[in-house]
Amino acid sequence: MNHSSFNRSAYLYLLPALAIYGIFVLFPIVQTVFYSLTDWNGLTSPTFLGLQNYLELFQDSVFINALLNNLAFIFFYSVLAIALGMLFAVLLTGAPLRGMAFYRAGLFFPQVMASVVIGMVWRWIYHPQYGALNQSLRAVGLGAWARPWLGDFDWALIAVGIVGAWAQYGFCMVLFLAGIQNISSVLYDAARMDGAGIFQQFWYITLPGLRNQLLVALISTLIAAIRIFDLVFVTTRGGPGYATLVAGMYLYRNAFVINRAGYAAAIAVLLTILILVISYFILRLQRTQDEESFA
């Protein structure tokens, strides 16, 4: 029959998508790798440097500091957001609740908002004078704690990190919700018969049952923490000083503000490799665990 033999007209179906993807995404990726090996300001022709950009990056204290800030965001994204998502998912499925869909919809809402809106909303909460946070602190007599959160060298990173966790937990929550619904209720019934408490049920049934969802959540939140840009741009632009400068922000400055496009391309390549390596290792971890469970 026609459709079970080789069908060369298939390329016609692929052609428009492949052309747009090839020209506007795939080819520029190859260019990025090439430019990362050059000294290039975006205008004049690039001069070949070899790996010099990369060597410079590893000695660039601003870049190292930016990577450390990304590491801090990993705490907020991959630890705090996953923990919050897990808490809400377990609570939403733990007891037959009235209005479960309503709570889920409300709790998930921040996840769909543009990060620019989220940044603005929280700038307003952190505002030194009019912000809800400082006004609340003053109202309960803790006025001494009030501070310009986003302009404070010690607090800015934590303040933005909390916003990040707030914007990410909803995704983890729905992921875990879907996973928990796949865990057989027989397991919980049996555990209760054996006298297992809520925490034991969580530790021995829910958590192992959510292994795959946890891995997906881990990959996604790690990647989000490495890529973080919008939120930092809108809330602090990397300031005060370099206190919240992240790799993506440093890449942007190099590429489009001070026109060190070659150097910025090297940052882009490093970030992409980092993302690929993390995805690879976590997926491999998933596979070995699958194999073990077969053994």
Next chain:
Amino acid sequence: MGFANPAVNARRILGSVPTYFILIIGLLMAVIPFLLIFVTALKSPEELGNVFALPQQLHWGNFQRAWTQAHFGTYFKSSLIVTLSVVGVSCLLSLLTGYAFGQLRFPFKNSVFLLFLIGLIVPTEAYVIPLYYSLRAVYLTDTYWALILPQIGMSVCFGSFWMRGFFAGIPRDLVDASRVDGCNDWQTFWHVMIPMVLPGLWTMAVLFFIWTWNDFLLALVMITKEDLRTLPLGLAMFQGKYTTDYTLTAAGATIVALPTLLFYVLFQRQFIRGVTAGAIKG
């Protein structure tokens, strides 16, 4: 059981109190930040002193000022043009590639599919630098094309992957039956397959909508002209200009948030399913 044990019942109700308590706190934490900005958008500048107080009078004029004087009307138009183009074209192209990958057999099928998977994993940062300088060289920066085309390029990667699954899931018998009935390729595609993949298509469309509507980096890099700015870019640049006009900024933020809220209320199920499905996208 005929009658419930009142003691057990009471314990169950009491036992769910902490659950509700934490969930309600979580719900308030999720929603109040947005409410605060909305309430601020309805205030006069003199009323900012107490952030928790409601406005004496509703200053809807702030929205009017944001829409005209602060150009949010123009930004809205840009966002609408870009988003509609990207969602429409990406859905159409993804239907075609999904069909090819899910239903047809052809040489180098897996290699081409892997090519699309690359676009699923790499971040915008990986291609935006050379893309900007290339597009500037051909005078395409500061046009909608600079936002639409790369966004389509990224979207079809996810779309190919996503729609392939739906097309592969169509029962063979159904396709064969339509051919026996005398449908040609195109008729089979359009009348038999498309209705079968519609649920996947809606979820994908919602996902494309959020990605494009919320996109910031591409717009920030490609657009410098004020009247071509999209809503997120307009909002981000706006704060630099009117730093102290808080009620106007709040009105602007509300204008950017409102379409997403509306869409979310209408298509909540697709949003939640889509974001979970989009997890595999970097």
